[in-house]
Amino acid sequence: MDKITVGWMYPNLLNLHGERGSVQALVAIGKQLGIEVEVKRIEDFDDPIPFEELDLLFFLPGEITMFRHLIPALQASALCEYLEKGGYVLALGTTGLMFGKTITREDGSVINGLGYLDMDATERKYVWGDDLHFRLNDTDMELAGSQIQMADVDAKQPLGTTVYGMGNNNTGAEGARYKNLIYTNCLGPLFVKNPWFGEYILKGIMQSKGVEISAEGCYPIAKASFDATLKFINEKPKK
């Protein structure tokens, strides 16, 4: 059986919005595709990251306050080399901001991010919670979920284009991408509501290993959830 090893980055430190469900979902998606998805917990930011063993680094949503610990630790690691070699990194929600250039906090202070994504973020005074529906820019794939937006994000290379929702900053841009570093605001959990996106990631990883996966997943409950979300969006009362 083909195998993918996922590094679940700092599970106790980046722990918001039930996204641990995405880790569980990724394992289930892998099963449908005939891929064994092994998850390794990387517990603490001063633990070494075994990059050579990991096919995907998965960062779930967390709090901006954690960036002061995580950014220096990741800067000191071999993350840059891993990314440049085509390694996969997925960052959800607020956590994605630390992969950009700067994060300006509500009090005016500025955090310098890792700088891999060409984007700047400004913390919002008020949180924005809403549904989100967007299309990936490099495929026709559509994703739906929710977003809990703590910052306005200006990304030069968005991951997708919104059909409904705030996305990065109400300009139609959603998320960001550089090589195989992907940031999205979409929650749900992301892979529970959009297993086809999980399939896209897993197949991409296998392809980078020289393995083509022809199996297709079957996701009737997620598809029904997707349709229900879009129906709700279309019927929503306007302000």
Added chain:
Amino acid sequence: MRFLLTLWICKFIAFAVNLVDKKRGSNYSGKIAIRLMPDFVARFKKIDYDKVYFISGTNGKSTTTNLLNHTLLSASKGVACNTEGANMMGGVATTLIKNSTLGGALNKEFLVLEIDERSFPAIHKVLPGRNLGLTNLQKDQVQRNGDPDFILRKFRGAITKDMTLYLNNEEPRSRSLEEQAGKAVYFSVADNDKTYTRNDFYNVTLPCPKCGHPIVYDKYNLANIGPFHCVKCDYASYKEADVTISGIDFEQNTFVCGDSVWNVPYNNPFYIYNFAMCIAICRNIGLTDTEIQKGFASFNNRANHRDVIYFKGKEIYYLRGKQENPEALQSQLDIIAADQREKAVFVGMYRITDFYPHYGGSFYFFDCDFTPIVESNTTDFVAFSQTVANDIASRMILAGAEESRVQIYDTNDPAIIFKALDEIDAKVVYILTNTYHAPEIKAYFKEGGASNG
């Protein structure tokens, strides 16, 4: 003079609203007062700030506020309290309007106020009370609060050195505010029959509020509440707190605190923490344990979130809550999981529609542990409610529920949802919904000939 005019107008409005509809009187007059005069609350006289008690936190603040109010009243203290639960500036203003003289002087000795977490800085600015009880600070109403640090920062910026904090010894986030205050009083609940450990692979805790490294819970008394320690720094729950409840007998509704055994009307672990905070505050006020016990014994929480319904040969336990955060939901899931009888479980989660924009986020269910329910002899699972039913079903399946045993109803119509009862063999049924949909569900069973236990 402007203050007095505003006060008189609003006293009249409060009186009039109360005549028309008592339920709508919780903050209406106060809201108008704030609109007419933004610093209205600051203008009241004869408020002894040492006798102002704010109660805040994610879960348990309404119950603790009502419990403290009731206990002080039963000890013949004069108390002004926002018992109706309007816990923002308008609610505070309404409480003052209703408990003041025509000259704008507070006419009660104590002011006990439930306070919305986000509103605390603004309220404390105009009403600098010197006591704050925090039940816990957890993930909550994320479309408003974002993340727990957003709320923690609000408290950090507002707590002053002249304040006394009453803090949960087993909740790392709220307890970390001890550094901000002049004095901290800690309350605690010892190991008991409902204390548990968690070792599952997908379990997550939280970052240490002091150094950012992971927090480890040695045990849990509630979801994310229990004896803890940081893996790196010396931050940990204290071995001994100022008030510790131990010897809990869930059958007899008793516990031990100090030298005596206390009889209490409610005994779920959330309540035990509420009792502990209330004891800590009342002792500091100077009440004797006998006076506090007298108050507890006669306490009746008006918010009833549980019913037993007998319907078509089934014993139905109907549990409901606000469904705004995983910890409160988990406490209900724990109740279901503790019942080892063969059973069916119905879960409705609903769209979030309390303010614009409405959205379909039910993801906090994935922060909860559903596996114990799957493993506690549950034969049938029913996921319902408009828009989010499929996501609820996904949660159940990821927790190990067999897909063929999960029914999905993308509707809020009880007649459609509970038709499923006819095809379920289990005689014991649990239904979990939010409080807002309780009237229609209770009406459905009542009209169908159900009797209540």
